[in-house]
Amino acid sequence: MALEHAILVSLAERSASGYELARRFDASIGHFWRASHQQIYKVLGRMESDKLVESHLVAQESRPDKRVYAITAEGREELAAFTRTPTGPEVLRSDLAVKLRALPFGDRDAIVASVRQRRADHAATLAGYEASAARFYPDPAAVPAEQLGAWLVLSGGMRAERGGLEWCDEILQALGERR
Amino acid sequence: MALEHAILVSLAERSASGYELARRFDASIGHFWRASHQQIYKVLGRMESDKLVESHLVAQESRPDKRVYAITAEGREELAAFTRTPTGPEVLRSDLAVKLRALPFGDRDAIVASVRQRRADHAATLAGYEASAARFYPDPAAVPAEQLGAWLVLSGGMRAERGGLEWCDEILQALGERR
DNA sequence: GCCTCATGTGCAACCAGTTGCCTATGCATC
DNA sequence: GATGCATAGGCAACTGGTTGCACATGAGGC
Numbered sequence: 001m002a003l004e005h006a007i008l009v010s011l012a013e014r015s016a017s018g019y020e021l022a023r024r025f026d027a028s029i030g031h032f033w034r035a036s037h038q039q040i041y042k043v044l045g046r047m048e049s050d051k052l053v054e055s056h057l058v059a060q061e062s063r064p065d066k067r068v069y070a071i072t073a074e075g076r077e078e079l080a081a082f083t084r085t086p087t088g089p090e091v092l093r094s095d096l097a098v099k100l101r102a103l104p105f106g107d108r109d110a111i112v113a114s115v116r117q118r119r120a121d122h123a124a125t126l127a128g129y130e131a132s133a134a135r136f137y138p139d140p141a142a143v144p145a146e147q148l149g150a151w152l153v154l155s156g157g158m159r160a161e162r163g164g165l166e167w168c169d170e171i172l173q174a175l176g177e178r179r
Numbered sequence: 180m181a182l183e184h185a186i187l188v189s190l191a192e193r194s195a196s197g198y199e200l201a202r203r204f205d206a207s208i209g210h211f212w213r214a215s216h217q218q219i220y221k222v223l224g225r226m227e228s229d230k231l232v233e234s235h236l237v238a239q240e241s242r243p244d245k246r247v248y249a250i251t252a253e254g255r256e257e258l259a260a261f262t263r264t265p266t267g268p269e270v271l272r273s274d275l276a277v278k279l280r281a282l283p284f285g286d287r288d289a290i291v292a293s294v295r296q297r298r299a300d301h302a303a304t305l306a307g308y309e310a311s312a313a314r315f316y317p318d319p320a321a322v323p324a325e326q327l328g329a330w331l332v333l334s335g336g337m338r339a340e341r342g343g344l345e346w347c348d349e350i351l352q353a354l355g356e357r358r
Numbered sequence: 359g360c361c362t363c364a365t366g367t368g369c370a371a372c373c374a375g376t377t378g379c380c381t382a383t384g385c386a387t388c
Numbered sequence: 389g390a391t392g393c394a395t396a397g398g399c400a401a402c403t404g405g406t407t408g409c410a411c412a413t414g415a416g417g418c
Contacts, residue, residue, distance in 0.1 A: 106258060121268060
């Protein structure tokens with residue numbers, strides 16, 4: 001149930017509406033956690049019942065009213081407690097790996113096409129992360145303490161994307177398809 | 180619903196009981212797909228109704244009878260069709276990344292301990308993969324065509340573990356905790 | 359004789375997350 | 389005027405997966 005905690009982190013950094021949270025999940029945490037807006041609204045509702053967050057309506061001009069959520073003291077305690085819980089192993093599910101193993105039983109050209117697509121996705125995401133890194137952390141050796149966690153997450157995202165990209169290249173080369 | 184396809188791949192390589200499949204998921208696909216035995220039994224039942232697999236009971240001495248599943252012709256078609264479907268983006272959920280972002284709001288020592296634990300996990304898994312690689316693919320440049328997919332998946336697993344390990348080291352260094 | 363471990367299969371309840379749909383406003387574009 | 393897009397919020401139905409438990413067998417250790 002760590003989506004709750006991902007939301008708590010986001011709200012601890014800055015209060016936001018459900019809609020804004022959904023967009024942040026597309027960006028900042030992006031690589032390491034994904035959530036649809038439906039899921040976010042659902043969880044926000046439960047979290048408000050549990051007193052981890054509180055909300056108030058904000059009227060806006062030329063766009064619909066929004067409900068802005070803020071973390072409560074209880075929410076901060078819960079978040080701190082979360083950092084003290086043991087961390088389980090990573091879960092990942094890779095369709096692409098299943099397809100690779102299915103090489104002898106499937107359509108080689110289609111699989112190669114999937115790898116190419118994946119490679120392009122990695123390249124695009126990496127470019128986005130590198131742009132963020134250049135903008136927000138121009139000097140990685142001198143990141144302020146309060147931004148260190150966010151920087152390390154971004155750095156991990158870049159590592160993962162580069163790793164994925166190299167793997168795609170290895171696959172394409174092994175399958176005799178250059179580039 | 181790619182668990183089905185992961186099972187089909189496994190059965191296409193060799194027929195197996197539910198129990199065996201569960202253990203294979205701990206090992207070979209291991210890094211890229213995880214499944215509990217309950218989940219596997221459930222899905223196997225549905226797959227048999229769908230005629231993708233068929234089973235027969237095998238009596239054994241000194242251990243319980245088992246139900247061995249084999250892929251059907253229809254199952255092979257389904258698997259081939261799967262390789263032709265577009266591959267969506269990878270989904271991963273990293274508790275550790277959430278904890279890192281929670282650095283300013285949580286317990287630094289506990290987070291460092293989690294990273295150390297994660298580092299140890301990566302090292303252990305990597306060692307296991309490298310042992311498999313040395314045993315089954317002593318010469319990576321000359322992997323037989325029918326094992327190429329499996330080798331590339333293993334190679335991807337090693338890459339990911341090495342990447343994770345390096346990330347942990349980067350984090351520990353940034354947090355001023357050597358080793 | 360009891361306990362634990364490995365083998366082997368399974369159910370029931372629950373929870374998390376996805377899919378598909380719906381509402382509403384205002385701006386910009388065709 | 390119609391269409392599409394960004395903002396903003398949400399429900400209902402479903403499915404995939406987890407948790408917790410139960411059953412059964414035989415081997416090996418205390």
